[in-house]
Amino acid sequence: MAPTRDGFGKGSVEAGESDDRVVVLTADLAESTRADSFQKTFPERFIQVGVAEQNLATVGAGMANYGKIPFITSYATFSPGRNWEQIRTTIAINNVPVKVCGMHAGLLTGPDGATHQALEDIALMRVLPHFLVISPCDAEEGRKATVAAAKTGTPVYLRFARDKTPVMTTPETPFTIGKAIVMWKSEKPKVAIFATGPLLHNALLTARELEGQGINTTVTNVHTIKPLDEETIVALARDAGAAVSVEEHQINGGLGGAIAELLAKKCPTPMEFVGVQDQFGQSGEPKELLEHYGLGVSHIVDAVKKALARK
Known part of the structure; x- marks a missing residue:
């Protein structure tokens, strides 16, 4: 049992080891989003923007425009929930390869309640031109999805959950974006x-x-x-x-x-x-x-x- 967000933590480090253009940004939620794994490994490539999700998206877009591969992380109710207009205008319209990582998505967020349970995020993101939308089934698939997202050259939305859930796949299980x-x-x-x-x-x-x-x-x-x-x-x-x-x-x-x-x-x-x-x-x-x-x-x-x- 492991939360799918753990897959992001491991996958972001793996992606960072493979490509020094990978950077990770967060909005005051390094531990909750598992961005702290990347922070500990690559402190010089980690950016803490504070509680400023609109800035999170626009800073990420600017970095992508100049050659970086940014993963921006927050709770899904805040990103893409709060900053959807900035994601649309600065990331999607410009078609820059920012990876929007929505954590604590769905009901598995549990006691935090309605304000923190993103149940609309897939709809918000699949309507945006240029964006790929990925929802991993478990932590291992979350790791693979993160590594794969770093290589697409496009905007990507990755959806992750808070609670521990069964791990149904293995490192050998195939994963290809767009292939069920x-x-x-x-x-x-x-x-x-x-x-x-x-x-x-x-x-x-x-x-x-x-x-x-x-x-x-x-x-x-x-x-x-x-x-x-x-x-x-x-x-x-x-x-x-x-x-x-x-x-x-x-x-x-x-x-x-x-x-x-x-x-x-x-x-x-x-x-x-x-x-x-x-x-x-x-x-x-x-x-x-x-x-x-x-x-x-x-x-x-x-x-x-x-x-x-x-x-």
């Missing part, structure tokens, strides 16, 4: 489940439970929400004939919306959406919140059965 990974495939699947972030674990538990009930599925780790792996998603949806999306984010504008837009154009498919249903978060223990907002295994099971009934 099928993590579970039963024979003759009836429903294709597409998950992003740590909730992939619940999706896998769901598949195992459903197989015992005679309902075969696939479970795909869609770590890259933009660009989607259109070929894989369409093929799996077409083969199964029904789809379910699973995400720790508003159902509006997130993974489910992105997949629905794709399938509407290329392969109309009955689909159900597991995510936050147009609500804000609240204080509570992470596991309790996932159940309260309908993101538990039983809820995914119900969604699969609803999708199956619509075929």
